[in-house]
Amino acid sequence: MIIINSVKCLPPQNKPEPAEIHNCRPFLADGVAALPNARTFIALGQIAHQSAVKILGGKLPKARFAHLAEHRMPDGRILIDSYHCSRYNQNTGRLTAKMFDAVFARAVELAAG
16 A cells, blocks of 8 residues: 655645646656556545546546545546545544545455455
């Protein structure tokens, strides 16, 4: 397992500008390219989801972000969405430990084939 950031900064109010997201995307692409045998990816948050869909060759209108949503990319790789594990999402209950565990349990299940 490896974590690759879709945005490599901590912008004000934790909301990166579109240009920041775009500028960081090549780093994500390089990280994914370095893992040619990886078949399952997890996006932590909507920004990561959008970048991952683009990097993996999917289409955003078809691959809508939702917690625990699964998206099969054109080459068969799978992207699983999770709410971001930020302190805010944890404190508000938007993301619970059980919900977060379910995402990784599903990824392990898919990897086992």
